[in-house]
Amino acid sequence: MREALPDLANDFGEASRALCLDRGDGRWLCLLRKARTDSVAWAGARSKTIDISDGTARLSPRGSFSLYKEMVQDTSYPWLNQDIKLLEGISLSLMAANHVVLSSIKRQQDLMLTELNHRVRNILSLVRSISRQARSHNASLESYSAAREQRMNALATAHDLASSGKQQGPVSVQRIIRLEAEPYHVAGRQR
Numbered sequence: 001m002r003e004a005l006p007d008l009a010n011d012f013g014e015a016s017r018a019l020c021l022d023r024g025d026g027r028w029l030c031l032l033r034k035a036r037t038d039s040v041a042w043a044g045a046r047s048k049t050i051d052i053s054d055g056t057a058r059l060s061p062r063g064s065f066s067l068y069k070e071m072v073q074d075t076s077y078p079w080l081n082q083d084i085k086l087l088e089g090i091s092l093s094l095m096a097a098n099h100v101v102l103s104s105i106k107r108q109q110d111l112m113l114t115e116l117n118h119r120v121r122n123i124l125s126l127v128r129s130i131s132r133q134a135r136s137h138n139a140s141l142e143s144y145s146a147a148r149e150q151r152m153n154a155l156a157t158a159h160d161l162a163s164s165g166k167q168q169g170p171v172s173v174q175r176i177i178r179l180e181a182e183p184y185h186v187a188g189r190q191r
Contacts, residue, residue, distance in 0.1 A: 033076035
């Protein structure tokens with residue numbers, strides 16, 4: 001495995017073999033097996049040679065068919081069909097969980113979008129109302145424009161006051177009313 005994926009060799013830790021499943025979306029799911037040392041028995045040493053003497057080929061050394069044991073490093077237990085089924089089951093479970101998470105995220109996005117659209121419509125209705133009120137109380141274009149600007153500023157100030165993270169404590173209703181009513185104040189008149 002380390003030879004096949006040399007860039008990831010340090011990430012495998014004690015793993016010797018991997019059973020990998022292509023999930024079909026560019027991602028792979030892998031089960032890893034720890035490396036183990038195994039003793040392998042051979043029918044004779046692998047280092048035996050063939051000697052030709054008197055036209056007869058003979059294996060050397062003479063006890064070439066004696067049992068020869070060798071320690072083999074970096075092996076693992078073989079993968080079985082049940083391991084493959086386990087990997088496929090894990091993959092299906094991950095896909096189902098991913099679908100549930102994505103569905104939940106989509107529902108939350110849809111809810112937030114609906115709420116945002118509702119708030120935008122409310123703000124547009126409020127701006128129309130402010131514009132109509134300013135128009136009905138002012139005869140000239142200049143006074144209408146100034147009145148509308150004052151009302152919009154008061155609305156923005158009240159919004160900032162209510163939603164600002166800078167506010168250290170609760171905002172008094174009296175302060176909000178004063179800010180909201182400020183554009184309507186006419187010098188010398190009490191309303």
